[in-house]
Amino acid sequence: MAYWLVKSEPASWSWAMMVEAGAAGTAWTGVRNHVAKKHLAAMLVGDHAFFYHSNEGKEIVGIVEVIAPYAADPTDESGRFGKVDVRALHAVPRPVTLADIRDEPGCAEMVLVNNSRMSVQPVRSQEWAIVCRLGKLII
């Protein structure tokens, strides 16, 4: 299974809303960057992703699971971009902040640290494990 990180501004779509969406989940639309699109397109059903609150919070607050494969994004009139569907899987007991991650030598290569603008990004398995440990997540 591959690991990812997706960002959302809680003012527009928060973890609480993600949980509210339940098992049906939500379409992860609105990606308009070609690198982020490439990552979305590489996601497989069953992959997991950290759910990160940008701007407000700046922390990883949950884990989502990919429940529908890459397909056209209905909100994109150009037809160039796509979406996947995700559902909330676990909350993170102790949210892991960007500052926490910056303090971890094992996370120095994370895209979150090095490219703050990438809204969909891959996470290495060792980075996944570190963040789960920091978040008191037992998986």
Next chain:
DNA sequence: GCCAACGTTGGC
């Protein structure tokens, strides 16, 4: 609120 980083657009 500011600004750095970076992606996109459009003139040439």
Next chain:
DNA sequence: GCCAACGTTGGC
């Protein structure tokens, strides 16, 4: 195909 101008993201 280059690059200046502009818009957006997102940390601080």
